Amino acid sequence: MTERFYRAAIRLYPPEFHARNGQELLLAFRDLRADMAGHRFRFWIRVLKDLAISLTKENFRMFNDRGIRRVIVLQSALMTVVVTLVALMGYVIAQQALRQGANYPQVQMAQDATFRLAAGGDFHMAGDDLVDPSRSLAPFLIVFDASGHPISSSAALNGKTPVPPPGVFSYARDHREDRVSWQPRPGVRIAAVIMPFGGQHPGFVLAGRSLSEVEASEQKIWYLTIVGWITLLFALGIGTAGVLWSARESKQQLAITGCSFRAGNKP
Amino acid sequence: MPGMARTSDRIPLTPAVFHILLALADGEKHGYAVMKEVEAHTQGRIRLGPGTLYGSFDRLLAVRLIEECPSPPNDQASSHHRRYYRLTAPGRLALREETQRLRSAVAHARRKGVFGEAKAERA
Numbered sequence: 541m542t543e544r545f546y547r548a549a550i551r552l553y554p555p556e557f558h559a560r561n562g563q564e565l566l567l568a569f570r571d572l573r574a575d576m577a578g579h580r581f582r583f584w585i586r587v588l589k590d591l592a593i594s595l596t597k598e599n600f601r602m603f604n605d606r607g608i609r610r611v612i613v614l615q616s617a618l619m620t621v622v623v624t625l626v627a628l629m630g631y632v633i634a635q636q637a638l639r640q641g642a643n644y645p646q647v648q649m650a651q652d653a654t655f656r657l658a659a660g661g662d663f664h665m666a667g668d669d670l671v672d673p674s675r676s677l678a679p680f681l682i683v684f685d686a687s688g689h690p691i692s693s694s695a696a697l698n699g700k701t702p703v704p705p706p707g708v709f710s711y712a713r714d715h716r717e718d719r720v721s722w723q724p725r726p727g728v729r730i731a732a733v734i735m736p737f738g739g740q741h742p743g744f745v746l747a748g749r750s751l752s753e754v755e756a757s758e759q760k761i762w763y764l765t766i767v768g769w770i771t772l773l774f775a776l777g778i779g780t781a782g783v784l785w786s787a788r789e790s791k792q793q794l795a796i797t798g799c800s801f802r803a804g805n806k807p
Numbered sequence: 808m809p810g811m812a813r814t815s816d817r818i819p820l821t822p823a824v825f826h827i828l829l830a831l832a833d834g835e836k837h838g839y840a841v842m843k844e845v846e847a848h849t850q851g852r853i854r855l856g857p858g859t860l861y862g863s864f865d866r867l868l869a870v871r872l873i874e875e876c877p878s879p880p881n882d883q884a885s886s887h888h889r890r891y892y893r894l895t896a897p898g899r900l901a902l903r904e905e906t907q908r909l910r911s912a913v914a915h916a917r918r919k920g921v922f923g924e925a926k927a928e929r930a
Contacts, residue, residue, distance in 0.1 A: 564857075564861060590857060591858060593858070
């Protein structure tokens, strides 16, 4: 009966502890019972006191071990997500700032041209110094008629005036302006501002500029973002391993020196 | 590795750990023999129960102050095969350092007349 009670009680230890020490606990229990045969009451006080203290301690230790590890790992996972989001946000913000900056001075050029053209100004631009957006970063202007056919241009690509997709004109007509990045040919991307103008001969003005420098800057920012992200993740990994290590070390240290529970005979 | 920590980092030891190490100082013992010896050495002031003892063994094994060892031939023949433990070199060193720490504390207490000798000398 007494042994059956003790067998049941030691099943309340953490499973690993019970699997490792169950048989030894039982042997020690039998020895103690034999040695204290004439002191049944004192025997039970000692056994119950030991069970109460060691069951609490071992279960708390198991819970605490797993709990701390879980918190550290969860926190690291959260930090990984945060670091990744911050890196992505940083890249997107930098990219958008560069892209927005790429529309200047085209906005001003397009506005000036629409005022001039609406007031009956000259449609024609000098044809000698045409800008080639595949080789030059210089801004250029193209004037289109109301149906989107080019009338005059200060740019040429492969000897022809680059023409944006027709949807750009209808959007610009409806919203008084459209800002697009458009690829007239592979390897050439243009940041363009399109504005409609009225007057006797209504149409559209497109002010554009090659995005090659902006794209090169974007590429550099992308590389920097990737390098920064990997470095932070590496540092986070090292830090997490260090914290897990020190948590384990200090826990075992406390168990031996008992700095956290020095009282009495409790190790 | 946890076992690689300096022995001096583990000083002071808890009274129970100190007496467990002390019980193993003269050779390998099984758990109940350690329990009995600790109780005898401390005149019954430290009475380890089985759960407390094996919890301490687990932690001492983890930091390699003790290790399991083969049981002696007379026990191997027994039907109740027991696990035996002995001190490791770091365990012996930790025990020595703790003993020295206690000895110097006792010497200091003696110089301060805690035991009454200093007062007796003056009288």
